[in-house]
Amino acid sequence: xxxxSRDTAREILEVVPLVMRTVRTEMRERRAHxxxxxxxxxxxxVERHAGTSLSELAEHIGLTLPSMxxxxxxxxxxxxxxxxxxxxxxxxxxLALTARGCALLESAHESTQxxxxxxxxxxxxxxxxIVVRALRILHPLFVRGKTEGRYGYS
Amino acid sequence: xxxxSRDTAREILEVVPLVMRTVRTEMRERRAHxxxxxxxxxxxxVERHAGTSLSELAEHIGLTLPSMxxxxxxxxxxxxxxxxxxxxxxxxxxLALTARGCALLESAHESTQxxxxxxxxxxxxxxxxIVVRALRILHPLFVRGKTEGRYGYS
DNA sequence: TATTGTTATACTCTATAACTATA
DNA sequence: TATAGTTATAGAGTATAACAATA
Numbered sequence: 001x002x003x004x005s006r007d008t009a010r011e012i013l014e015v016v017p018l019v020m021r022t023v024r025t026e027m028r029e030r031r032a033h034x035x036x037x038x039x040x041x042x043x044x045x046v047e048r049h050a051g052t053s054l055s056e057l058a059e060h061i062g063l064t065l066p067s068m069x070x071x072x073x074x075x076x077x078x079x080x081x082x083x084x085x086x087x088x089x090x091x092x093x094x095l096a097l098t099a100r101g102c103a104l105l106e107s108a109h110e111s112t113q114x115x116x117x118x119x120x121x122x123x124x125x126x127x128x129x130i131v132v133r134a135l136r137i138l139h140p141l142f143v144r145g146k147t148e149g150r151y152g153y154s
Numbered sequence: 155x156x157x158x159s160r161d162t163a164r165e166i167l168e169v170v171p172l173v174m175r176t177v178r179t180e181m182r183e184r185r186a187h188x189x190x191x192x193x194x195x196x197x198x199x200v201e202r203h204a205g206t207s208l209s210e211l212a213e214h215i216g217l218t219l220p221s222m223x224x225x226x227x228x229x230x231x232x233x234x235x236x237x238x239x240x241x242x243x244x245x246x247x248x249l250a251l252t253a254r255g256c257a258l259l260e261s262a263h264e265s266t267q268x269x270x271x272x273x274x275x276x277x278x279x280x281x282x283x284i285v286v287r288a289l290r291i292l293h294p295l296f297v298r299g300k301t302e303g304r305y306g307y308s
Numbered sequence: 309t310a311t312t313g314t315t316a317t318a319c320t321c322t323a324t325a326a327c328t329a330t331a
Numbered sequence: 332t333a334t335a336g337t338t339a340t341a342g343a344g345t346a347t348a349a350c351a352a353t354a
Contacts (some may be wrong), residue, residue: 004271004282005271005272005274005277007282008265008277008285009270009274011289011309012173012285012289013177013263015290016174018157018297019166019296020170022296038321054336055334063322064322064323064324065335065337066323066324066325066336066338066339067322069336070209070321070337072198073337075222089330089335090159090329091330091331091336092335092336113160113167117158119161119295120159120162121159121293122167127291130288131291131292132157132165134288135165135168135169135288137277138169138170139265141276142169142173142273152267152332177311190344208313210312217345218346219343220313220345221313221346225315227314243354244353245312245313245352246311246312
């Protein structure tokens with residue numbers, strides 16, 4: 001029997017939310033830092049796009065400018081992010097992670113990965129290889145593309 | 155080179171959130187019904203566990219009892235859910251979907267599945283088979299189990 | 309007394325509107 | 332005039348505390 005796109009979609013809708021729930025839960029438990037999900041995502045984006053502006057960040061996270069501004073207020077207060085003026089266009093700001101923000105993000109990511117790996121140790125090597133292969137097949141289909149939305153989620 | 159649990163975890167953390175973002179976005183766009191994610195999840199749980207109590211629901215969704223009570227207020231108001239007293243234990247209530255709630259959930263789920271399938275049509279059948287195989291390998295590792303958290307996400 | 313659910317109240321997050329400063 | 336960002340204000344959503352009803 002052929003595996004249709006519909007079959008695959010059904011399977012994805014059944015399994016992926018389960019996996020995501022676990023990832024989220026572990027992310028939350030590990031953080032010990034009391035960050036909301038949008039705050040976390042913000043740190044991640046700023047890490048990958050050091051020097052980004054507020055507008056660009058807001059666009060990618062899916063928050064309005066005022067909400068993003070306020071969120072950044074909090075991260076700056078906690079010394080996880082720096083906010084500097086720009087000399088070339090003085091309306092704009094430049095955002096970057098502090099060493100502390102970078103370390104926090106790193107450690108959260110690391111420990112989430114570790115706890116996930118523990119769960120996956122129940123698989124044998126062949127099974128893991130199939131999983132990795134499947135994920136690499138899916139990856140390009142879900143990178144930020146045309147059918148993309150403006151939402152940030154949280 | 156062997157595929158370690160760590161490799162697999164890394165791959166999951168990279169790809170699964172991407173997939174989930176798309177699912178969420180499409181879920182939101184399709185709804186046209188103006189439901190929050192916890193409301194949606196609540197409908198889903200009540201469908202799968204018709205007759206559930208408020209406490210049980212709150213436990214699974216990850217909300218406190220008062221929050222859940224208020225959320226249900228809204229769903230009852232919109233006639234998506236019914237809330238009835240129980241004769242055997244009159245402290246408890248019994249929750250169930252209305253026909254309307256059932257239809258809404260169905261249609262949202264259906265159209266999300268359809269749009270996902272469209273995206274997956276870029277794959278050939280062999281690739282889809284691998285994806286399905288991988289998801290079935292992962293599934294049992296992520297069903298609500300011991301390492302479970304109390305969070306609901308939203 | 310313990311449990312199920314609701315009501316009262318407060319806090320966080322996010323949005324829209326109005327504003328300031330710069331281009 | 333248009334754009335980048337902030338401040339002011341209001342609306343959801345969720346939590347904790349206090350309560351009512353039942354077991």
